[in-house]
Amino acid sequence: MDHQSLATSKYRLIVPGGLFSRLHYHLFPGDGDEHGAVIAAGMAKMPDGSINLLARYLYLAEDGKDYVPGKRGYRMLKAEFIRSCIFTCRDEKLVYLAVHNHGGEDSVGFSSDDLNSHERGYPALLDIAAGMPVGALVFARNAIAGDIWLPNGKRVALESAKVLGTSRKILTPAPVLCKVSVDPAYDRQTRLFGDAGQDILRDTTIGIIGLGGVGAIIAEYLARLGVGNFVLIDPQKIEISNFPRIVGATRWDCFAFFQKEFWPSPVRSLAKFLSKPKVKIAARVIRQANKNANIKPIIADTQSKEAVEALIGCDYLFLAADSMSARLIFNQIVHQYYIPGVQIGSKISHEEKSGDLTAVFSVVRPVNPEKGCLWCNQLINPLKLQEEAQSEKELKANKYLDDSNVIAPSVITLNAVGAAHATHDFLLFITGLMSPQASNDYARYMMLERKSEIVEPRRDEYCSECGTASGSRLGRGDQVPLTLKY
Amino acid sequence: MAPGVKQAIEELRIQYPNYAIKIAADKHGGAFVVIEGMPLGSPYIQSDTWVGFHITYNCPYADTYPHFVRSDLSRQDNNPPGEGMTSGHSFPQQSELLDPNSMPARPAIQVSRVSRRREATETPRLKLIKVLQWIINR
Numbered sequence: 001m002d003h004q005s006l007a008t009s010k011y012r013l014i015v016p017g018g019l020f021s022r023l024h025y026h027l028f029p030g031d032g033d034e035h036g037a038v039i040a041a042g043m044a045k046m047p048d049g050s051i052n053l054l055a056r057y058l059y060l061a062e063d064g065k066d067y068v069p070g071k072r073g074y075r076m077l078k079a080e081f082i083r084s085c086i087f088t089c090r091d092e093k094l095v096y097l098a099v100h101n102h103g104g105e106d107s108v109g110f111s112s113d114d115l116n117s118h119e120r121g122y123p124a125l126l127d128i129a130a131g132m133p134v135g136a137l138v139f140a141r142n143a144i145a146g147d148i149w150l151p152n153g154k155r156v157a158l159e160s161a162k163v164l165g166t167s168r169k170i171l172t173p174a175p176v177l178c179k180v181s182v183d184p185a186y187d188r189q190t191r192l193f194g195d196a197g198q199d200i201l202r203d204t205t206i207g208i209i210g211l212g213g214v215g216a217i218i219a220e221y222l223a224r225l226g227v228g229n230f231v232l233i234d235p236q237k238i239e240i241s242n243f244p245r246i247v248g249a250t251r252w253d254c255f256a257f258f259q260k261e262f263w264p265s266p267v268r269s270l271a272k273f274l275s276k277p278k279v280k281i282a283a284r285v286i287r288q289a290n291k292n293a294n295i296k297p298i299i300a301d302t303q304s305k306e307a308v309e310a311l312i313g314c315d316y317l318f319l320a321a322d323s324m325s326a327r328l329i330f331n332q333i334v335h336q337y338y339i340p341g342v343q344i345g346s347k348i349s350h351e352e353k354s355g356d357l358t359a360v361f362s363v364v365r366p367v368n369p370e371k372g373c374l375w376c377n378q379l380i381n382p383l384k385l386q387e388e389a390q391s392e393k394e395l396k397a398n399k400y401l402d403d404s405n406v407i408a409p410s411v412i413t414l415n416a417v418g419a420a421h422a423t424h425d426f427l428l429f430i431t432g433l434m435s436p437q438a439s440n441d442y443a444r445y446m447m448l449e450r451k452s453e454i455v456e457p458r459r460d461e462y463c464s465e466c467g468t469a470s471g472s473r474l475g476r477g478d479q480v481p482l483t484l485k486y
Numbered sequence: 487m488a489p490g491v492k493q494a495i496e497e498l499r500i501q502y503p504n505y506a507i508k509i510a511a512d513k514h515g516g517a518f519v520v521i522e523g524m525p526l527g528s529p530y531i532q533s534d535t536w537v538g539f540h541i542t543y544n545c546p547y548a549d550t551y552p553h554f555v556r557s558d559l560s561r562q563d564n565n566p567p568g569e570g571m572t573s574g575h576s577f578p579q580q581s582e583l584l585d586p587n588s589m590p591a592r593p594a595i596q597v598s599r600v601s602r603r604r605e606a607t608e609t610p611r612l613k614l615i616k617v618l619q620w621i622i623n624r
Contacts (some may be wrong), residue, residue: 389542
């Protein structure tokens, strides 16, 4: 990142909910006193030019040992504590952020003592930080202010912090006066989440990976909720075999008449070539529901640079694609850039010999930086990843068994179950309405039995994607390359 | 080459310091690898074989599959190589090479050992060790 653009960018802090809870409890244990900590954060530049600081490590300063009476101010972090933290930041290319709290509820700012201590100490910290910014954060119960020092000597204020708990929470230095718009079209739903909630939806950017049977329904639901910005990723065109499940699709979209058997092969091939891309159909459906929506349709898979850059700029991701490559990139983006998401799928399976149905279910798997990831939970198949990386020619040459591609069954009503749960979870998350006690675990809805089950995902501390050990992607932002095809 | 692929090749060089390791880049950040002169055990007439495999760009997440060995591999007991080993292949797939002349194709027996359970991320090095043990213990 060049120093000039760093100085003119907006800075935001993104904090996973559990880390924030631990910090908040440490800063506000009920004694009304001041406490300290350090956050080590990754850095990511967003498509709009803003910079996200991604809270990766939290070091709580123990009162009386690491956080002691100050020589000039009320309290200070001890040199040994600072040294340990800044060396970690230097070695792992993270941003050092000293943290303390003031009293008060909804607004906060640095005192003159605070700012003087920054001026005394931060030039030296910048020297140690080897090219990374350093800074300070001060919290009130519901507010945050930040003073970020850049390697080129410039200083910027932190605009806001985003806390990713069961609900999303935004903290700013002072309450932000919002002019809430009122659209009578949304009157019935704003009785759930308010006009302010409707504005949140309008200002939210959603990425949907896969606009097939599940993704198409999600796009319509979100558009009708009034989500204002969409990134749609799918390389495929609609076909006769899938148009019944893609909401808003017509037979003309897949030139169904010209794909009938009685047409010569060149006509049928042309009809397939002219069939509409799935993202275009989804864009049309979204516009019908919300003519003001901004839509970025990308006719490519998640291996494309354009797709990845667009996804990194999203507030929330829906993964509704089958490929393992899509799962891998989605999983990496969630954990590396702290963008919460959900993976939705459905399965219908039969007993091999008798053909009897054995399972019909839909799954909704929230994926966020503090839960075990899709890799930890063995939901990314290494063999399929390898197959997807090979060309058709190589794949055909290497096939050991002469197995034909198995086509998975798919039914719109089953797709709708997962889509509805996932979009409703998103709605409550983004409007701040989800209960703090709500489960964030995987949910499976079993249709034959008419029951649901919740499965807690496992988390491997040493996981390369979501682990807390150094070397993982967690909160690394732009420091680590995503696994993309050259 | 993708960082994961470079890392994998480095691990192979450390594991097999005394063996000739040939590398040819594919078009997407991966690499075709041939290691010459890997020792075989007593089941085989030949004392050693070359081993070839394709490390795709998404290493270490992707499996390394299949592997390829010399096409004339024969057993002492005259039995065919057995299940999981099929003849009539060639390695590498020339159309996938970044530089078409970088690694000539050789006739090969394909060794098909899929990693079904993932206890840990199985790097190409670990997979090769497993495959070689399987071949030797047939």
